[in-house]
Amino acid sequence: MRDSASEVAGIRDAVHLCIDMQNIFAPGGLWATPWMDRVLPTIAAIVARHEARTVFTRFITPQDPEDRPGQWRSYFRRWQRATRKHLPPSALELVPALQRFVPPAAIVDKPAYSAFSNPRLAGALLDKNVGTVVISGAETDVCVLSTVLSAVDLGFRVVIVEDALCSSSDVGHDALMTMYRTRFHGQVDLVTAEELAEFWRE
Secondary structure, three states: OOOOHHHHOOEOOEEEEEEOOEHHHOOOOOOOOOOHHHHHHHHHHHHHHOHHHEEEEEEOOOOOHHHOOHHHHHHHHHOHHHOOOOOOHHHHOEOHHHHOOOOOOEEEEEOOOOHHHOHHHHHHHHHOOOOEEEEEEEOOOOHHHHHHHHHHHHOOEEEEEEEEEEOOOHHHHHHHHHHHHHHOOOOEEEEOHHHHHHHEOO
């Protein structure tokens, strides 16, 4: 059941975290996420309303697998083609439809799934008295999931824009939507982009 309007109304002191909308995940990219084109206009519309309060994250792969610790090293040995040694630099850039918003939108680079794997992000948000993170981007069941759980652990209110997420797995996406509704009530709210436009007015 959808949260009532009264529960999700009044989004304030918020920042929009747009996760990993990069060329590597776009159609034709090495890690193409099929839904990206479908949600891109929705995300662009959110950014256009909140340019100065948007932070784009970029998943930055290592130059070489040996630059990362533990299982990440094994992961990038399997994905040598995704290391910066082999990727064209443009692969890790934001897709053009979103790059145009920078600045005033900001970019934060990260070495792992969660946006908060860059430790400077949490400090910057707290310094600005941000209490809520509005989340969109890719992929629902990987980097978005990791970011959501990190944000919950840090005490942020999390608002997920459910029609502004993309994944390469319908099953994974649907499972996460169910989990958020049933297991994180009071910490995570799900809204549509249309509802967000009503509830978040700067």
